[in-house]
Amino acid sequence: MPRPIKGRNVCCLPRSTRFGPLGNGAGAQEEIQMTVDEYEAIRLIDHMNFTQEECAAEMKVARTTVQAIYERARKKLASSLVDCIPLTISGGSYQLYGGRWGDPACHRGACGRHRRGKNAPMSSLEPSEEDTP
DSSP states (O other): OOOOOOOEEEEEEOSOOEEOOSSGGGGOSOOEEEOHHHHHHHIIIIISOOOHHHHHHHHTSOHHHHHHHHHHHHHHHHHHHHHTOOEEEOOSSEEEEEEETTOHHHHTTSSTTTTSOSSSOOTTTSOOTTTOO
């Protein structure tokens, strides 16, 4: 009997759950489904610049689990972009600890969204003046 899937911690649901081509493929019947935990891995690693280890700590799973989730998410994202197939984000095994995008829990820093971002300094990872020779 397989081991039950542990719910992955996810800060917030995405602002939009459907993405796709605007031109010729806009009315396509086929679509790719990305789970919420796959979206969270993409958000943390690619958008928030987390390492896989930091992402694993945030989602409360093993780093190898994050690696597998991230790999599946990247393949789905690439297929959607290259083949002009709509992408829908829903489902998966996750536990929501923040709320919806912009929820007060997010603004209080329940997740790393406001602590780390593309333009935010990575204070815990940058060497301090004491660390530099």
